[in-house]
Amino acid sequence: MSELKLTGIKKSYGSTEVMHGIDLDINEGEFVVFVGPSGCGKSTLLRMIAGLESISGGELQINGVKVNDYPPSQRGIAMVFQSYALYPHMTVYDNMAFGMRIAKASKEEIEERVQNAANILQLGPYLDRLPKALSGGQRQRVAIGRAICRDPKVFLFDEPLSNLDAALRVATRIEIAKLKESMPSTTMIYVTHDQVEAMTLADRIVVLSAGYLEQVGSPIELYERPANLFVAQFIGSPAMNIVTATVETAGAKTKVKLAGGGAATVPIKSDKEQKGAKVHLGFRPEDMTVASGKDALVEGVITLVEALGEVTNLYVEVAGSDDPIVAKVPGTYDVKRGDRIALNADADKMHLFNEEGRSFLYL
Amino acid sequence: MASSPSSQAPLTWAVNISVIFLVVLWLFPTLGLFVSSFRTADQITASGWWASLTSSEQIIQLRTGGRDAAKEVDGVFVVEGNILTDGDEAPGQLEISAFGVSSRAVDAYKIGDTAEFNKGKTFTLNADGSYKLTSPDKLRKRGQRVFVTAVLPPSFSTENYGTILFSGTGQDNMAKAFFNTLTVTIPATIIPILIAAFAAYALAWMEFPGRALLIAAVVGLLVVPLQLALIPLLQLHNNVGIGKGYLGVWLAHTGFGLPLAIYLLRNYMVGLPRDIIENAKVDGATDFQIFTKIILPLSFPALASFAIFQFLWTWNDLLVAKVFLIDSTGQTTVMTNQIVELLGTRGGNWEILATAAFISIAVPLVVFFMLQRYLVRGLLAGSVKGG
Known part of the structure; x- marks a missing residue:
């Protein structure tokens, strides 16, 4: 049993409230990822769970016990920091043993747990080294090993891969996924701003923005059924295209007319009173195709071509939208800046949001 | 420096020259x-310390044998011997280049020449130091004064250190003062470091109301001259016994x-990674x-640097x-004070x-x-990343 229950968690600095009441249940053995842009409060939330920041309001329960006022060491958590936070004057072994020595564990137990963690992370040959003699990836493994040694109920990761280079980041990400698999009953909470990490690791993703919880759900759910404009644009790269439109026909299917001229029939239910309402139509760059003729959804001038080999990203300036529409077409596509192009999108994969930005799916 | 390849070169030169x-x-x-501490008083008066490092030409004053060494040959008193090796105060074999028999003309004669001086006396000096002195009159008890220009090798002695460290006389002996200074310095270095390290940790890493004010107060105290506190503090010491x-x-x-200790250490500790x-x-x-387990080991460079400072200025104080220390008995005098007395x-x-100065x-x-x-x-600390 190691479930977390956050009820109306608030954080304020003086009179400034930065977290506005977060409600979240995390089940035992779940891998939950907090994502959000810089300054959205994801690290603050993690640090409140860890006990490194005080909780200004609400209640945090771990295993049904209110731990608001417990010091970090009594919450049954272990934290892995972005900067590794290894003790620079101690060997790898001492780093991993530090917590247990503080807790006055027996020598045999320390030895056993450290060796166990070292085996899991292949740190055996480095136990006598100082952190400065290790590479970045090894240091991060030591930091994770130190957390394993604490045998925590909840693992907290604060952007653990941000200081690693791209190749190492992928490798360590896979290691973390394996680690999770080997410890199925351990709950893990992971903070990142990298949505690839979030999508690949998470059982559930928590999207935060400016101290509010925007949506909680599995990675595919967030991708396919974003609850609002923020989540829609945050998940997926390049971000979802949003254009303003007006509802022409409401019903089981909704027909909208775009500000730029095109029209689309989206298989999303709408109420009668929404007829004539202004809405936001969203479609992902990867769902777009190059159109020929009059049935195009949008049409405009190409302002930028990003040829990535595998795909080509086209940035198209269209009427009725301030931001360029991005289309991701497979393979290489032979166009130049300044060319006119017509684009279509898969109507089944379109999203409708009302004026406040909430998805029609959740109304 | 017109031909210097980069504009930094003159600056580098200026820095190097200044250093x-x-x-x-x-x-x-x-x-x-x-x-100087290895030279005798005479050597110091005769030449500067820099001259003592190489062989130097100096005029030394020697004496021939006196009345007892003279033999009477044909009514003339003759003394023969070696001026460089005979007698207790002889300097030993030296390279000599000139001599004189009067302090007014110390290098009047070349080696091998015969000097004739008052009342028919003659004096001949050879390169190996052998001499011949003749006099028509009876010689006095002490021998004739002879000035010899000689090349002297460097000569040093540790006699001064013997005087300062081991001589029994109270005035010159610094051994006691040396240990008194140590007695002052070592606790006066350790105690403030101990206190300051605790204070610095609290000021850097513990949350408590008034912390910022306390730090400001510490910084303010940095500029208070210690002379200001001497008399009130001494009165306080006397009053509390x-x-x-x-x-x-x-x-x-x-x-x-x-x-300063708190300020330095706090600034260092606050820079340790949160x-x-x-x-x-x-x-x-x-x-x-x-x-004890994290901050102190990581702050070792700052602790050591402050320890050096504190040690140096309590030592030289x-x-x-x-x-606060030296009373009329003089039993607790420190080296600086003893040097002043010397x-x-x-x-x-x-x-x-x-x-004395060199020992101190x-x-x-x-x-x-x-x-x-x-x-x-x-x-x-703090100014250079990873410093």
Whole structure:
């Protein structure tokens, strides 16, 4: 049993409230990822769970016990920091043993747990080294090993891969996924701003923005059924295209007319009173195709071509939208800046949001 | 420097020249003291310390044999011998180039010449030092004074150190003062570091109301001159019964050293990574454990650099010792004070003063050279990443 229950968690600095009441249940053995842009409060939330920041309001329960006022060491958590936070004057072994020595564990137990963690992370040959003699990836493994040694109920990761280079980041990400698999009953909470990490690791993703919880759900759910404009644009790269439109026909299917001229029939239910309402139509760059003729959804001038080999990203300036529409077409596509192009999108994969930005799916 | 390849070259030169200038400026007096401390009073009067490092031509005063050594040959008194090797005060074999028999003309004759002087006396000196003195009259008991120009090799002795360190006479003996200085310095270095390290940790890493004000107060105390506190503090010491003595001087040095110590250490500790300390908290360490197991080992460069500072200025201190320590018995005098007294009693004896001065700077020199890498690291603390 190691479930977390956050009820109306608030954080304020003086009179400034930065977290506005977060409600979240995390089940035992779940891998939950907090994502959000810089300054959205994801690290603050993690640090409140860890006990490194005080909780200004609400209640945090771990295993049904209110731990608001417990010091970090009594919450049954272990934290892995972005900067590794290894003790620079101690060997790898001492780093991993530090917590247990503080807790006055027996020598045999320390030895056993450290060796166990070292085996899991292949740190055996480095136990006598100082952190400065290790590479970045090894240091991060030591930091994770130190957390394993604490045998925590909840693992907290604060952007653990941000200081690693791209190749190492992928490798360590896979290691973390394996680690999770080997410890199925351990709950893990992971903070990142990298949505690839979030999508690949998470059982559930928590999207935060400016101290509010925007949506909680599995990675595919967030991708396919974003609850609002923020989540829609945050998940997926390049971000979802949003254009303003007006509802022409409401019903089981909704027909909208775009500000730029095109029209689309989206298989999303709408109420009668929404007829004539202004809405936001969203479609992902990867769902777009190059159109020929009059049935195009949008049409405009190409302002930028990003040829990535595998795909080509086209940035198209269209009427009725301030931001360029991005289309991701497979393979290489032979166009130049300044060319006119017509684009279509898969109507089944379109999203409708009302004026406040909430998805029609959740109304 | 018109042909210099980069514009930085002149600046580099200026820096290098300034550094060399400063090094020379500091090293020369030290070296002079060091060399002088191995010379005798006569050598110091005769030539500068720099001349003593190489063989030098000097005029030395010697004496021939006197009445007892003379033989009467044909009514003339003759003394023969070797002026360089005979007698107790003979200098031994030297290269000699000229001689004289009067202090008004000390190099009037070449070697091998015969000098004729008052009342028909003659004196002949050869290169090997053998001489012949003839006189028509009976010689006096003491022999004839002869001035010889000779090339003397460098000569040093540790006699001065014997005088200063081991001679029994109270005035010159610095051994007691040396240990008194150590008695003042070591606790006066350790106590403020202990206190300041705790204070610095609290000011850097513990949340409590009024912390910012306390830091400001410490910074404010940095600019208070210690002279301001001498008299009130001494009165306080007398009133609470500490009086003059080691305890008083330790407390005074501690007090005067604390603001800088706290300031330096706090600035260093505040630069330690927050994550490390938070991780220790997650690991369950208390503040005291974080302090002893994490902060103290990581702050070693700063601790060492402050220790050097505090050691050097308590070692060299005269003022605080005079006010708080030295009483009329003179049993607790420190080296700086004894050197001042030596200036009075042995003002003309440069060899004694130089030796005393060198003994007093020897320990700081050793400490400095042993720990100088920490001095630089500690001073740069915070200004250079990873310093």
